[in-house]
Amino acid sequence: MLQPEQEIIYFREEQEISRITSQSAICSELENYLLNEQPRLKPGEKLRIPLPQNDFQYTNTILRVEAEESHLVCYTQNLTYTIRYVNLDLKKLRGHLPELMVLKE
Amino acid sequence: MIKNLSLEKIEDVLYLLRRPREELKYLSPEEMVTALREAEQKITVHHYPLRLSRSPSKNLLELGEWSYHQIYLAMGKEIGYCLGHGRSSGARERHNQMIDAFLEDKVLQQSTPTAVLVTHKSLLLAYYFHQHYAYVAHDVGMNWGGEIALRLKRSRLPCSERRGPIFSDEEVWFKEGETEKLVYRAVREDIHQRRMEERLREMAEGNQETPPEKIKN
Known part of the structure; x- marks a missing residue:
């Protein structure tokens, strides 16, 4: 799925917590999530953090999403998660979604 | 070798569980349900390790992520597996998603046997086989929705569970209707x-x- 030198790296409050590389053995369902669903994450949804051996952990509900050139920054009530897409075209993966999305009260 | 296996025999179930994880194919719950419907042989394993270990396991028998794991194995052209446990929200969701799929499919319930295994590292301490599907009664509804607990109660599906405080005498029980069978009791004295x-x-x-x-x- 990921080509060599492509990576998806997860940070919680600037600390790296998970990393998917071309060497990571992941199932087709997770592959689909990483490339098609996660870049289009919207406020009100929960982010899935991949764990080793096809496991994953949900975050709390995302309240705000900010998309930068190669980063997706997701805010829950208490924590900030940053997803860094290395050598992946985040803009293309996100399609026409706005750069800033906030959960409406 | 794989073709001659019978998943109604403990030796053959252990043979599969001892295979390196790379030899088995991990399937998502949706893929697993399809694989189970098409499989020549299948089984669900209630795996209760007495020793927890956070290091990645080489095979499914050595799993020590949580106090229980419910593993699904489907044998077709390749061997697919899926598992749920209580350590992560994803694993709890998978555990419940698989139970939910079985609740909806009576044919799958009838055609999938259950093995309850109690292990220490990769040593098998006790086991019990049931002819049809049974579920692990821990974390039911977690990361899924509490109403599944009510549906399970109504379905009267058999289940297994771990009892007793940690670091004390521990027991694993199998419940079918009003009947309860003690699968394992750890005595530490x-x-x-x-x-x-x-x-x-x-x-x-x-x-x-x-x-x-x-x-x-």
Whole structure:
């Protein structure tokens, strides 16, 4: 799925917590999530953090999403998660979604 | 070798569980349900490890992520597996998603046998087979929705569960209707502990027979 030198790296409050590389053995369902669903994450949804051996952990509900050139920054009530897409075209993966999305009260 | 396996025999179930994880194919719950419907042979394994280990396991028998794992195995052209446990929200969701899929499919319930295994590292301590589907009764509804617990209660599907406090005598039970079967009971008692308990018992019995006033006299 990921080509060599492509990576998806997860940070919680600037600390790296998970990393998917071309060497990571992941199932087709997770592959689909990483490339098609996660870049289009919207406020009100929960982010899935991949764990080793096809496991994953949900975050709390995302309240705000900010998309930068190669980063997706997701805010829950208490924590900030940053997803860094290395050598992946985040803009293309996100399609026409706005750069800033906030959960409406 | 794989073709001659029978998943109604403990040796063959252990053979599959001892295969390196790279030889098996991990499937998502949706893929697993399809694989189970098409499989030549299938089984669900309730795996209760007595020793927890956070390091990645080489095979499914050595799993020590949580106090229970419910593993699904489907044998077709390749061997697919899916598992749920209680350590992560994703694993709890998978556990419930698979139970939910079985609740909806009576044919799958009838055609999928269950093996309950109690292990220490990769050593098998006890096992019990049930002819049809049963679920692990922990974390039901977690990361899925509480109403599944009510549907399970109504379905009267058999289940297994772990009882007893951690670091004490532990038990694994299998429940089918009103019948309960003890699969495993861990007894942990060394000489020091036994002597202490005997002394406490003697003191308690002594206190009952001889009231404190009498001892003073």
